[in-house]
Amino acid sequence: MKQKSEISGLISIAGGKKGLLVTASFFSVLSSFLQLAPFVAVYKIIEELLIHAGQPSEIDKDVLLFWGAFVFVAMIAALLTFYISGMSSHIAAFNILYTLRVRLTDHAAKVPMGYHTQTATGELKKIIEVSVEKIEKFIAHQLPDLISAIIIPLLLTGYLFWLDWRMALVLLIPMSFAFWMQARMFASDEGRTAYRDFQFAVEEMNATAVEYVRGMPAVKVFGITADSFLTFRTAVHRYRDISLRITDLCKTSYSIFFVIVSSLFSFVVPIGIFLVSRHSGEQAFAITFILFLIITPSLSAPMLKLLHLGSGLREIIEGHKRIEAVFAENIVAEPLNPQIPDSYDISFDHVSFAYEQQDSENYKPVLKDIQFTAKSGEMTALVGPSGGGKSTIANLLLRFWDVQEGTITIGSVPVRDMGTENLMETVSFVFQDVHLFYDSIEENIRMGNTKATRQEVINASVIACCHEFIERLKHGYDTKIGEGGTYLSGGEAQRIAIARALLKNAPILVLDEATAYADAENEHKIQQGLVELVKGKTVLIIAHRLSTIRSAEQILVVQQGEIVERGTHYELRSQMGLYEKMWQAHISAAVWQLGAEKKGTGHE
């Protein structure tokens, strides 16, 4: 029953393409019928030959010709129907593959960021690529194959029963036993668990192998071998253990199935000989016996195919479950009546937040009672020790997560009440970890505003101080990132991300460690550009390098999830608290870095 609902669930993903699948299945069945034509023709030809065995001159050549032509026409028709079935299933499969991938990526983009941090990117990638691909293969190839692998043995067995029920029964009993053994193994809880564990083991082994290759710098430096890389070794051992478990589990049922199905001949011969001896002289029975000898081996191939399709199906059902699990993830709730803010002041009103739910074992509040307003036209900076919660504050503004307590508003509208599209149009963000897509530099920048002209892209790049280095590249703005050895340094990538955000020209700009990789000269230039650009905007900036935010109208010092100090640079310094300590540390580091001639820089 469960198996049935799994398969119907698998077929339900066909959605609007069910008509094509029905066509594919119908023609596959028709093709299976037509493939039986040679057996009927052989029967009729043998009958004609045996009836006139004593007087060959009386053999009716027209009968032989008729059945010869019948087979020829039936084979052409079988070919045509098979072609139509294959075409329909392929068209349906590629449509389903496309729709499923688009739906999956759309859904993945709408679920809260928490899902992406908990689910390994590799796993989602695998679901979108491999699981969907397997479903495409199932629909395009295996579904018509499966239908014909079921229909052909059924039809042949029916035909054999019609010819002689006694010999057919002798065939049916071992065949049913073989199937029963296999089905019992597949449907058992142990079988299901083993196959599911096998899937996980394969995935885990692949994922750890990828991790090993990705971590090659650390692997080389620390001399880690594939054998000493514990997670990989454990994954390989787990894979070995589960493979042995499956082999052990399947060995009896598979061996019985294989032996019976491959040697059906040996069941039919003794009973045939026995019956022949009792019907000696009956020509009709002799013809039937000959036909049994011809048809019986033809039963083996589709039945062995069915076995392989059956084990493949388990894998596809597992993949389908994973796809369903992605769809089952709740997406960020859209407001029923989305509101548009009338101004762009940002307010955090008594906001508390934890990444885990309150009832979870790992519950740990990351932000506690955060309260501040970042005014439009002003720069608000978040500074403080690492892990204090600065990036979390910035991420909450974008509703990557929803807060558990308090409210975040833009203008007077809570971010929960803004439509996601409107929220994303309102806020420009430069992340700590820049992601550039495998595309030209120009297109990477244009992602900020798809309607921007090339000149506008260049203007944004000039302000973000990346124009010069882009121009120096062989293909300039058309250079594809990652192609032909074109890789950008961290600082260069970050400046491209700044250009992208500038081009978006949203009323709120969030910069999370946006100038962290810039050298002193570039940082100064970027800051000059930003000064122009942030005019009239609400700017939230996170920076470890305090010189970057010295001119901010408001500086918030965040420590262990709380705002412990707030004010301008001068106000904070005069408080002689954490900010002053951080400032002194910053100055000492700058002096240490730049040498004696730079002494005094920034001592304000």
Ligand SMILES: Nc1ncnc2c1ncn2[C@@H]1O[C@H](COP(=O)(O)OP(=O)(O)OP(=O)(O)O)[C@@H](O)[C@H]1O
């Ligand atoms: N996705 C996440 N899931 C669970 N915990 C997280 C997640 N992201 C951050 N944290 C935790 O939240 C706390 C605050 O992290 P956050 O990145 O906001 O600090 P930060 O002040 O920006 O640090 P840094 O200056 O080093 O970037 C840290 O303890 C961190 O481990």
